[in-house]
Amino acid sequence: MEMIEVENHLKDDDYILQNSFDLAKSLCTLYNNADSQSVSKVQNLVIRSLEKYELFGSSKIIIDDLLRELKLFPYLNSDELSLADTLAYLAHTTDIGNDSEAVLHGPQAEIFYKLLSGVSVVLSAPTSFGKSLIIDAVIASQKFSNIVIVVPTISLIDETRRRLSKFKENYKVITHSLQERFDKNIYVLTQERVIEEDFVGDVDFFVIDEFYKLSTWADGGNRCALLNEAFYRLYKKCEHFYMLGPNINGVAGEFIENVKFEFIKYNYNTVVTEIHDFTGSDKEGSLIDICKKVEGPTIVFSSSPDRANKAAELIYENIQTEPGNKAKQLATWVSENYHAEWILTIALRNGVGIHHARIPRGVSQYIVDLFNSGEIKYLVCTSTLIEGVNTSAKNIVCYDDKINRKKLDIFTFNNISGRSGRMFKHFVGNVYILSPPPVDQLPLVELPLYNQDENTPDSLLLNIDEKDLTENGKEKIKKYYEQDYLSLETIRLNKTIDPNDQVNFAKALEMNFQSWSHMLLWRGFPDYEQLSFICALVWNNFNGKSLGNRSVSSTKQLAFKINQLMSKPTIHDIVNDRLSYNENSDITSIISKELDFKRLWANFHFPRILRAIETITNEYLRKNNINYECEYTAYASSVENYFYDSSIVALEEYGLPVEISALIEDYLSTDGDLDEALNRLSEVDTSAIEDPVVKSFIERAAYGI
Amino acid sequence: MSHEVTPPHPDNFLEVRYQQYEVEPWLVAMCVGYELGEWRDEQLAEHVMEWLPEFALKYSEWESLGPSNAVRLIKKAAKAIYKTEKYGSRGEFGELLLHIVIRHVFKTFPAISKIHYKDSRNDTVKGFDCVHTIAKEDKLELWLGEVKFYKDISSAIRDVIKELDDHTKRDYLRDEFSAITNKIDQNWPSSDKLSKLLDNNTSLDEIFDSVTIPVLLSYDSDTVNNHNRITDEFKQDFAVEVNQHWDTFKNKNIPKSVDIVLILLPLKSKKDLQDKLHGELQRWK
Numbered sequence: 001m002e003m004i005e006v007e008n009h010l011k012d013d014d015y016i017l018q019n020s021f022d023l024a025k026s027l028c029t030l031y032n033n034a035d036s037q038s039v040s041k042v043q044n045l046v047i048r049s050l051e052k053y054e055l056f057g058s059s060k061i062i063i064d065d066l067l068r069e070l071k072l073f074p075y076l077n078s079d080e081l082s083l084a085d086t087l088a089y090l091a092h093t094t095d096i097g098n099d100s101e102a103v104l105h106g107p108q109a110e111i112f113y114k115l116l117s118g119v120s121v122v123l124s125a126p127t128s129f130g131k132s133l134i135i136d137a138v139i140a141s142q143k144f145s146n147i148v149i150v151v152p153t154i155s156l157i158d159e160t161r162r163r164l165s166k167f168k169e170n171y172k173v174i175t176h177s178l179q180e181r182f183d184k185n186i187y188v189l190t191q192e193r194v195i196e197e198d199f200v201g202d203v204d205f206f207v208i209d210e211f212y213k214l215s216t217w218a219d220g221g222n223r224c225a226l227l228n229e230a231f232y233r234l235y236k237k238c239e240h241f242y243m244l245g246p247n248i249n250g251v252a253g254e255f256i257e258n259v260k261f262e263f264i265k266y267n268y269n270t271v272v273t274e275i276h277d278f279t280g281s282d283k284e285g286s287l288i289d290i291c292k293k294v295e296g297p298t299i300v301f302s303s304s305p306d307r308a309n310k311a312a313e314l315i316y317e318n319i320q321t322e323p324g325n326k327a328k329q330l331a332t333w334v335s336e337n338y339h340a341e342w343i344l345t346i347a348l349r350n351g352v353g354i355h356h357a358r359i360p361r362g363v364s365q366y367i368v369d370l371f372n373s374g375e376i377k378y379l380v381c382t383s384t385l386i387e388g389v390n391t392s393a394k395n396i397v398c399y400d401d402k403i404n405r406k407k408l409d410i411f412t413f414n415n416i417s418g419r420s421g422r423m424f425k426h427f428v429g430n431v432y433i434l435s436p437p438p439v440d441q442l443p444l445v446e447l448p449l450y451n452q453d454e455n456t457p458d459s460l461l462l463n464i465d466e467k468d469l470t471e472n473g474k475e476k477i478k479k480y481y482e483q484d485y486l487s488l489e490t491i492r493l494n495k496t497i498d499p500n501d502q503v504n505f506a507k508a509l510e511m512n513f514q515s516w517s518h519m520l521l522w523r524g525f526p527d528y529e530q531l532s533f534i535c536a537l538v539w540n541n542f543n544g545k546s547l548g549n550r551s552v553s554s555t556k557q558l559a560f561k562i563n564q565l566m567s568k569p570t571i572h573d574i575v576n577d578r579l580s581y582n583e584n585s586d587i588t589s590i591i592s593k594e595l596d597f598k599r600l601w602a603n604f605h606f607p608r609i610l611r612a613i614e615t616i617t618n619e620y621l622r623k624n625n626i627n628y629e630c631e632y633t634a635y636a637s638s639v640e641n642y643f644y645d646s647s648i649v650a651l652e653e654y655g656l657p658v659e660i661s662a663l664i665e666d667y668l669s670t671d672g673d674l675d676e677a678l679n680r681l682s683e684v685d686t687s688a689i690e691d692p693v694v695k696s697f698i699e700r701a702a703y704g705i
Numbered sequence: 706m707s708h709e710v711t712p713p714h715p716d717n718f719l720e721v722r723y724q725q726y727e728v729e730p731w732l733v734a735m736c737v738g739y740e741l742g743e744w745r746d747e748q749l750a751e752h753v754m755e756w757l758p759e760f761a762l763k764y765s766e767w768e769s770l771g772p773s774n775a776v777r778l779i780k781k782a783a784k785a786i787y788k789t790e791k792y793g794s795r796g797e798f799g800e801l802l803l804h805i806v807i808r809h810v811f812k813t814f815p816a817i818s819k820i821h822y823k824d825s826r827n828d829t830v831k832g833f834d835c836v837h838t839i840a841k842e843d844k845l846e847l848w849l850g851e852v853k854f855y856k857d858i859s860s861a862i863r864d865v866i867k868e869l870d871d872h873t874k875r876d877y878l879r880d881e882f883s884a885i886t887n888k889i890d891q892n893w894p895s896s897d898k899l900s901k902l903l904d905n906n907t908s909l910d911e912i913f914d915s916v917t918i919p920v921l922l923s924y925d926s927d928t929v930n931n932h933n934r935i936t937d938e939f940k941q942d943f944a945v946e947v948n949q950h951w952d953t954f955k956n957k958n959i960p961k962s963v964d965i966v967l968i969l970l971p972l973k974s975k976k977d978l979q980d981k982l983h984g985e986l987q988r989w990k
Contacts, residue, residue, distance in 0.1 A: 062883060066885060090778075106769065
């Protein structure tokens with residue numbers, strides 16, 4: 001029987017029932033004749049037969065033996081194995097912490113023992129491979145005292161620290177520089193946090209999750225530079241690492257010669273992806289048709305938050321689905337704390353979840369939980385969900401084939417498709433495509449850190465030791481060495497700000513100091529005029545117009561909104577305020593902009609640029625012997641923390657929305673002692689809380705602390 | 706077979722003390738031997754354990770776990786198994802002994818991981834583990850073993866005959882079957898031929914020139930107990946004893962449709978050997 005015949009028969013329950021032995025035999029024959037290339041296709045067929053396992057009757061033992069042959073040990077039932085296979089099975093079980101064991105499949109075991117033997121590994125393998133489980137096994141081996149795990153997003157920090165909290169008997173899990181370290185630590189950090197001064201001490205093993213983001217093609221601009229720097233700093237501390245990610249063809253460039261590691265690529269799946277082609281048809285209609293007919297949890301991928309909102313609307317307006325009780329309760333809570341007419345409220349009420357950057361972090365994490373536990377059937381998302389959040393979906397609908405306006409590449413497409421299916425739960429995942437899939441080659445990972453060519457950001461080159469610069473790299477940043485406006489020290493200190501912008505600002509400052517001085521020289525909190533002046537500098541000298549998703553449209557508005565934060569308005573207040581001016585305003589768009597403003601401007605851009613302005617101004621003052629030192633830091637962190645105690649906003653990363661922590665602000669305020677705030681959070685007596693949503697938010701956040 | 710296709714295994718330890726290939730069924734008797742007057746059960750236990758990786762793992766697994774890890778992990782696994790009810794109640798590794806002896810004496814090779822056949826009468830599917838083959842020029846022999854790790858030879862013979870009978874009644878050789886080849890054997894000269902044969906044929910005896918059932922029986926032996934070193938007298942007693950058991954075996958109603966090899970493994974004390982094996986496992990971390 002040919003492969004395609006077997007595949008078709010495996011979809012036909014009656015056929016399997018009637019011909020189980022022949023079908024199993026055909027699988028064996030295909031396996032016997034497969035070479036190293038085609039064996040993965042046979043593996044897919046064997047996994048398909050797992051979905052129909054019971055139909056195979058007494059031929060099940062043949063499927064079991066094929067699984068053993070393919071080294072898919074996790075799928076074996078250890079009670080029914082021969083002596084030799086039981087030995088092999090047990091040899092593949094390993095401690096993964098908290099007195100629990102996991103069974104590794106062959107390639108997982110290979111990577112694990114390579115790492116334990118001191119080899120650094122760069123692994124490219126599909127989503128369903130189980131790359132992260134290897135991290136748990138490495139930690140459980142107790143070989144390392146200080147482990148750093150770099151993840152690309154704050155949501156992943158939270159997800160990872162939850163998973164790793166099982167090691168808390170032996171390790172302190174640290175996610176934030178506000179925390180103190182113990183003897184043995186697991187740091188779970190984004191690249192930004194890795195390079196915070198003096199925060200991470202000794203390191204004896206480090207991990208970079210989604211390591212392809214080291215390449216400029218994957219994450220252009222500043223974050224890529226920071227990840228390269230994070231790698232650079234960690235590698236100086238420790239040469240033993242594990243980098244993992246999906247769908248890479250290889251690692252290219254100088255990197256290979258400078259750093260010792262093994263690149264391993266596995267096309268080894270533990271679930272199968274079935275592509276259903278709906279290209280060429282009317283997109284909206286297809287989306288509705290597909291969502292109507294699919295069974296099981298379904299993710300709908302869209303290109304942007306706006307598109308996701310539209311897709312959600314299409315689904316709930318056309319398909320009746322009954323959300324679980326917890327989803328309804330969340331809808332009520334969202335309605336009260338944001339707005340009854342916000343699209344998220346309506347979607348949740350109708351059994352549709354939404355996950356994108358314009359949903360508060362804690363709320364979207366909560367929604368993923370609801371989805372994974374079957375409370376809601378549909379989850380509409382953008383690329384923020386795709387980048388590593390663990391979901392349990394049977395189906396993925398690729399509603400769009402873009403991210404923002406950029407066409408999906410094969411890498412991202414595979415990454416999205418890989419989210420369908422789940423070991424033990426959904427052996428076959430479905431991917432519904434509405435546009436033709438990309439056909440380009442899988443990419444190579446290249447590190448600008450080592451390549452040092454025109455794509456390498458100046459900020460990165462400035463932050464690596466001179467001896468590690470190539471001629472090309474030196475040439476590229478010569479201009480900073482040859483100017484007198486600003487010292488390299490200050491430029492380096494402001495890592496996240498483009499060095500060019502910094503130098504230009506220093507230049508402008510020198511020219512205009514006389515007229516600027518009375519506006520710039522302040523300590524503590526600025527008055528409104530000083531704030532307006534600072535906002536103008538941010539806007540004009542640091543490219544404010546392009547920042548913050550355009551959630552602020554002028555320098556005046558920026559000053560107004562930053563100032564308004566001080567009175568701690570709720571989103572609910574802001575919406576009502578806007579409606580009182582114009583009752584036809586679009587509520588969803590008001591909330592989106594407000595959330596963008598808080599997350600991007602208040603929590604990120606404004607404070608970092610303000611700190612840069614402070615350091616540059618102070619350097620000027622020192623250089624010109626002016627006996628004054630500006631002090632913006634207190635204000636910067638107040639804005640960053642929306643004028644709450646810093647623990648309140650830090651707890652947002654643990655999944656606790658500010659709306660909830662603000663309810664117990666006094667109790668949680670610890671003057672920036674996050675460990676103490678976490679401690680207090682874990683001691684909250686949740687049995688006394690009436691609102692079920694508040695209760696589960698707090699319990700969820702306290703998990704693993 | 707070279708180490709390129711299977712994990713390495715130790716050098717031979719057991720000796721063929723007596724053999725008869727002129728008779729039906731063949732008789733082969735293995736001897737453990739003495740050292741300084743003591744029967745070598747302790748050394749045998751060690752030797753058996755050293756075979757575990759080759760017995761349980763594919764070469765690619767051996768390689769990817771790394772030799773030292775592989776040994777450590779398999780030992781850990783063996784220890785864990787020993788404690789389980791399934792193997793613990795039997796308390797032995799008879800299958801492993803059989804594997805060792807046929808690999809050693811007959812140079813068999815585990816070219817096929819599993820054979821399954823469909824019992825046409827009640828439509829159930831059953832399987833053989835640890836299937837060995839021997840390639841001889843153009844021919845392939847299939848070896849499907851039986852083992853009884855017993856202390857009493859009469860019971861061993863009685864029980865194994867019953868199983869051999871069952872086999873013959875089922876006539877699995879003519880049943881529909883399916884096989885999974887051991888993919889590590891691409892260096893094995895006959896691997897291509899084997900896959901092709903398995904692809905097209907429907908009954909085992911069309912594919913294999915002969916199907917052989919090696920029957921390994923262990924027992925507490927008077928001869929082993931009455932001596933403390935290998936002397937001519939020992940050898941004589943040994944020959945007499947194993948011939949006697951061969952006679953008993955032969956006179957039972959053994960199936961004629963397949964070749965049978967009777968392999969006898971006389972022990973000083975099955976229980977002592979079992980305790981030694983147990984001790985070996987206990988010493989491992």
